[in-house]
Amino acid sequence: MLITMTAYVCPRCQVHAPADALTWCCPKCRGPWDLEFNSAPLSLKSLTSRVNSLWRYEEALPLATEIPHVTLGEGRTPLVPLTTPGTSALAAADTVMAKLDYLMPTLSFKDRGAVMLVELARRLTRGGGVRRVLADSSGNAGTAVAAYCARAGLDCVVYVPDGTSPKKLEQIRAHGARLTVVPGDREDTARAARAAADEPGTFYASHVYNPHFLHGTKTYVYELWEELGGRLPDSLVLPVGNGTLLLGAALAVAELHRHGLVDTRPALVAVQAEAVSPLAKAFHAGAEELSAPAAPRPTLAEGIAIPNPPRAHQILRAVRDTGGTFLTVTEDQIRAAQLDLARRGLFVESTGVACWAAVRAAPRPGLSVVPLCGAGAKTGLAAGAAAP
Missing domain, CATH: 3.40.50.1100 (Rossmann fold)
Structure with a gap:
């Protein structure tokens, strides 16, 4: 049986942190985490009767032991x-x-990673340490995190650069997330989000820094x-x-x-x-x-x-x-x-x-x-x- 929580490790410094912590980056080099996780083998035959979403590959997923999961039926694309x-x-x-x-x-495709981040956030929220989910994006990742937060009933804020497609902004708002539009480019947006990610009670649903994505x-x-x-x-x-x-x-x-x-x-x-x-x-x-x-x-x-x-x-x-x-x-x-x-x-x-x-x-x-x-x-x- 796969364990529910695993450990973060910095690929550069070999610093470790528990995956149920809100430490979103290596405290030593400020770089992104990897995940210490060992997948188990699966077989084609075993897949025939499984759920029709990416959660069907439970042996390969670090958050697959708890059912039900957050899901919108993602995956299985033609x-x-x-x-x-x-x-x-x-x-x-x-x-x-x-x-x-x-x-x-x-x-x-960002739904593939967003469902994992929001599933993790949902579990951490039950412990009382998380009050909001924060993401930064040029559009698609933020939309995906907003949608899955809506599905999970989590408060969400998304940082985007000005100039982001109005259609993407409309989609993020429709899911109930709060938008913070940052003057400048994608790098300016990432810097602003990382600063906000250090605020207490914030789960940084970063598709770059968090390896669950x-x-x-x-x-x-x-x-x-x-x-x-x-x-x-x-x-x-x-x-x-x-x-x-x-x-x-x-x-x-x-x-x-x-x-x-x-x-x-x-x-x-x-x-x-x-x-x-x-x-x-x-x-x-x-x-x-x-x-x-x-x-x-x-x-x-x-x-x-x-x-x-x-x-x-x-x-x-x-x-x-x-x-x-x-x-x-x-x-x-x-x-x-x-x-x-x-x-x-x-x-x-x-x-x-x-x-x-x-x-x-x-x-x-x-x-x-x-x-x-x-x-x-x-x-x-x-x-x-x-x-x-």
Whole structure:
């Protein structure tokens, strides 16, 4: 049986803290936590009669022992082909499939991690030490945390940068969360939220600093493993800003391989917008860390425009360890990819099309899977993407 609470550990300093504490970062280096948690093996056969949400992978989840959990039926998103051999400009042996994570309850993949954070907050609230949940976001993560807090009956405040999509702001407000709009960019918003996170009685539902979020996003790969009959694709092509989906994927791949459930590990291919691509530059320079934050620049892929991701070292290492690489996409490629997907019946927000844009420009051999991470209804069609 898996334990309910586990321990935080700083990957740099090896400082530990109990996971039922409100210490949101390493007190020594102020860096993000990892989680000391050992998953257990599962079998495809055992999944046939389980709940139709990401909680079906209970052996792999650190908060799975208590039932019922907070849930909105998240997960189990469709996997559909975008290309098949011989039907596109891609090589005859190449196949690309898309996982439609924009069909989550709040219309983005961030539900995978938000449900874990709010489940943890719900348990801590019962102990009396938590009075509010705080999140910061460029839109989707804040929306997801707000929705799951509404489901759990928790007080929630979300910090967002000015310039956030009005449609995303409307969605956050509709869930009953209080909005704090911070002048400046995404980094300014993160700094303001981190300062507020130190206030007594605050649970910081950070999708960057709290590793429970990564243990939620790793279900993306567990679903692929189940949907593909116990195997994984040759390449997992993943958008990277703060790297929460890629690092979750790396966790899942490592767990499945350790338990003997897959023989080989897919390459992790990270995608950034060319306009804000500090990790891609560091990777191709052979660096293990960022030498300096990227200069903030406007991009259609606003959700991954992170100049200084706190988990940069972990992201770079995860990509290298799998023989993967970093790709960048231009604004024109993002516009074209969004319109291309829309003409295939898939209306995805501009950040969410980055991986398809990258694969169209630089096809991968074998089977590749790209996530379509957020719905187009959240932001609309990118300027200049309309048909002539």
